[in-house]
Amino acid sequence: MFSLQLHSTHRIILALRLSYLLVFISSLPNSHSYPSRTHITIYASCSQEKYQPNTPFEINLNNFLSSVATSSSEVTYDTFSIGNGTSTTQDGAVYGLYQCRGDLHPIDCSKCIGRSVNQISLVCPYSLGASLQLQGCYVRYEHSGDFLGKLDTSIRYKKCSKDVSSDVEFFRRRDDVLEDLQTANGFRVSSSGLVQGFAQCLGDLSVSDCSTCLVDAVGKLKSLCGSAAAADVFLGQCYARYWASGYYDESDSHNNDQVGKSVAIIVGVFGGLAVLVVLLSICKKAAG
Structure with missing residues (x-):
């Protein structure tokens, strides 16, 4: 009898821990606080x-x-x-x-x-x-x-905004930012007027390979995204991004987090099933 109560108590503690895990996952910081x-x-x-x-x-x-x-x-x-x-x-x-x-x-x-x-x-x-x-x-x-340490400039991801600009001043500022970014050695933030951007190479690249990668990334930003008000290009070992000030808002970011949403669903389903199995086991033992 004591053994049965001990096992049941252990299962209750396990269920509570799993419940706490679910609560913790659901309370992970969102884009407004992270x-x-x-x-x-x-x-x-x-x-x-x-x-x-x-x-x-x-x-x-x-x-x-x-x-x-x-x-x-x-x-x-x-x-x-x-x-x-x-x-x-x-x-x-x-x-x-x-x-x-x-x-x-x-x-x-x-x-x-x-x-x-x-x-x-x-x-x-x-x-x-x-x-x-x-x-x-x-x-x-x-x-x-x-x-x-091997240079890889293949495209892994690109995003061009739907909004486009025909403002000559915007293009001048954008080109100033991109020209600065492609000379980065590692990580760099740049801005000109209302245009901002940043770029980064992986730490295993040499200085010359980093420069080659960023020049390629900047070239792809211009050729693939044209007059987009904001654009991101991620290559195998570097990335470059620019945007008109204020362009990236919360709703735009939420729409892009599809993998993150899928993971949250997977974790929630498996966590819920684990709690259900433990509770059913407790009820079965108690009934026995």
Whole structure:
């Protein structure tokens, strides 16, 4: 009898903890309270190749994600190679990196990376390679380390505003901003009149490769988005963005966070089912 009560008490505590988790998830800061909307999802990319559960790769991947979450509270960029020390673990090796936007405070960087770490396995389940770009941070891992330090200017994401401008002054200011951004070494913010922008390279690029990447990104902004009042282009290892002051509003950002909404739904459903299963188990034991 005592054993039954102990198990029931344990299940009640577990149910309460799961309920608390759901409440916590539902209370995560929205774009009105989270600095610079860093939690908004830009894009996700998942490899077609999958790994099997309970394999060395999964163990190393979990270690990588844990290391990323810990490191982000101290530095805004880092690279990792886990499980590549011996030939016996080579098949399970994980290579990866993370980077926060250059203007983020370490606390906000850590929050952003924590959100990415929680999302990437849900967005890309059992993928041998994945990348997730949020407004404020980026996480990527692969089975091979060939991508580290290698220039990649392929387009990962672009967005051109529907609003366009025919103002000659706007184009002059925009071009001033873009010219400044393409000379950045790492992260740079620029403004001219009512036009603002920023650009960033991944930390594993050399100065010359960073310049090459940003020149390409700026060129694509102009060629792909033309007279757009705001535009974003994310390449494999850098990005550049500009906008007319006040263009990016809250509703526009919410419409773009489709991956984030999907993850919230997945977590909510599984969390609700877990609580239901525990409660049903308690009722069954009590009835018995």
